[in-house]
Amino acid sequence: MHWIALRWLFEADTHTTTPTPMTADAPTLPTPEALGWWALRYTPHVAWQDEALMLEVSACERLWGGRLQLMRQLLADNPAPDVRMQGAQGATSLIALARLRLFVRQEQRPKDMPAGLPLDTLSAARTHLDLLARLGCRTWGDVAALPRGGLTRRFGAELRAALDAAWGLRPESHAWLTLPDVFEQKLELPALAETGPELMWSANRLLSALQIWLRGRQRGARALELQWTLDLKRFNGVNLPPHQQVTVRTAEPTQDMAHLRRLLSEKLALTTLAAPVSWLRLRTLETDPWAGASTSFLPEDNRKGDKLHEMVERLSVRLGAQQVVVPSAQADHRPERKQAWQPALHKDPPPTDKPHKQTKQANKQAQAAASQPDVLYPPWLLPEPQLLEMDGERPCYRGPLSKLSGPQRVEAGWWGDKEEGGQPALRDYYVAESPEAGLVWIFRERHSARFSAGEVRWYLQGFYA
Structure with missing residues (x-):
């Protein structure tokens, strides 16, 4: 067995064991579930243990070129580039976690592993540190040397079981993380939000989690719903609904969070909150298989800037769907009715209450004529x-x-x-x-x-x- 322990640290967390809480000025970090989904790219055995994300890599490390190369790959592929990530390795999850805690405190690891590890790096011993210190126990080895029966009766079976797992005398059990079939994440805001743009900071965390899920599932997002929970049930004598939401749709499946972020920002800028908001929830309404992006060796094919459909979607959200229209061929031979204008985000013609009494054959012929204009038709x-x-x-x-x-x-x-x-x-x-x-x-x-x-x-x- 071989374990890797990872932890994301802000600058204020370097010399502490408790992570700094999220604030509006802090860098965005994906949710804990999303960090676990990201780690599933490297090994199927991923679990959270206290403050660290644990990866068991003994069965797959050679696929990444060995332990050292895998560790470098993990650090280089940090899912939160603005947040510092640190890691440590060990033969068991408890040893890897203890080494990570020493690394965060900038302390050297002991030569005798795991007996020389400080006792405060073992989670099961933290509630008994004072009493163990009075017994003269400072390291894992000191506690392991105590009589098993007396240790179990005085401190409970958990401490003894943890020491046995650290020495590899008993198997470890973990709740392995899995990738869900549908993305749905809920997040509590660090402070009540009163305007739509104030929701974007927390929405960015959910979008980061969405990107990790899409890559893990090899899917592209087509429709998303951002829902928020109102903190009041009644405002100015008016009963309020428990939730409000906005929906974002794209013409093509995408994993581009910058585009989804712009669309969501435009939607929220036009949204009036009925009351202060305390919770956010993001979920996928529609996804398609992701074929990946293809590039060209020719420089003229690798143009910079937004794609046409992305610009159309952004303008439709900002100006209104009825203000950005595209032509649509109609099943009619009359020149003035061969083309109609409809919103670009709804390319399919809306159904009519009283459909025409055309036969299917006549409709197909008219559609073909509409899509292939006669050469004698004037340009105007x-x-x-x-x-x-x-x-x-x-x-x-x-x-x-x-x-x-x-x-x-x-x-x-x-x-x-x-x-x-x-x-x-x-x-x-x-x-x-x-x-x-x-x-x-x-x-x-x-x-x-x-x-x-x-x-x-x-x-x-x-x-x-």
């Missing part, structure tokens, strides 16, 4: 077709129009649009030339046998450059 379309004046039977737009090509026949809306009173669109399109406007795109309305004939009308649909 009017928002709505403009009715043209007539000179006898000749349409006019800044002078009489001369038809150059056509007709291109379009029949759509036969399923009966409510906006058009159930009238289908029967059109013949032409490319025409205007004496002043140049090339234009016009169409003539045709009449169906189902509807009464009337005056022939011509419309202007678009312009050519």
Whole structure:
């Protein structure tokens, strides 16, 4: 057996045995559960023991190049770069923990291991230090030399069992850490928060834990929920809900915490807290398998800056979903209805209350036509077709129009649009030339046998450059 003990120390903890509590000015440190998940990358046997994270590495150390190389790798891969991490090794977990405590106190390890270890480095002996000192016991070996029966009757079985485990006379038992299937972490705030931005410091700790979980599970986050617990049940005579929350969604799975942090900051900046907040909880709503990031040897392919979808998501959160829109192809042959605008974060068209009576085959054909525009379509379309004046039977737009090509026949809306009173669109399109406007795109309305004939009308649909 071989153990590694790790501990994260702030500067104020260097000469103390009690970690400094988290404050708003302190560096962020992932939660204890997340630190254990990080250690699972190196060995499946990870457990917390008092203030240290214990790793049993006898079965996997050779995979990392030996004990020394593994220790260097652990120190280099510190999950909290702003917080000092220290480690020590030993044949048992108790010896590794005792050596770590000596290292934190900057004391030399004894030559006789483990008999020469100071007694205050053994957790099971800390409640009996005064009495043991009066008996002349200063080290582990002094206590181990006492009669077993008398030691057990006077100090309990725990101390004797700890000494036996330290010498390897009995097996150790630990509650091994495992990686959960779904991420959900709860954290108490160091102080009550009254505004949304004040929640970000503690949210950063949860995001650090999320990143470790995503890497361990090889997943990418698609949707997250940050929930906070209100410290009051009633405020200004109004009953308050126990919780509030915001949801963050991304277009693609991501492990980039900087992007999620920006999205969450934008959400919290626009959020008004109903009451002071005492607890935070972060959980994943949707994750996808993570394929990893691919890079190129070509320098022009490794561009710096945000990805397009990240910028769109951030602007949508800041300005509102309805203010950042993208075009969406529609299943319609009419040029003015081939494209619609919808929020960039909701690319799928919303369902309608009264679906069209199209067949599946007609819908597929219309979708194909919408996604493959005709080469005769002009680069500039009017928002709505403009009715043209007539000179006898000749349409006019800044002078009489001369038809150059056509007709291109379009029949759509036969399923009966409510906006058009159930009238289908029967059109013949032409490319025409205007004496002043140049090339234009016009169409003539045709009449169906189902509807009464009337005056022939011509419309202007678009312009050519």
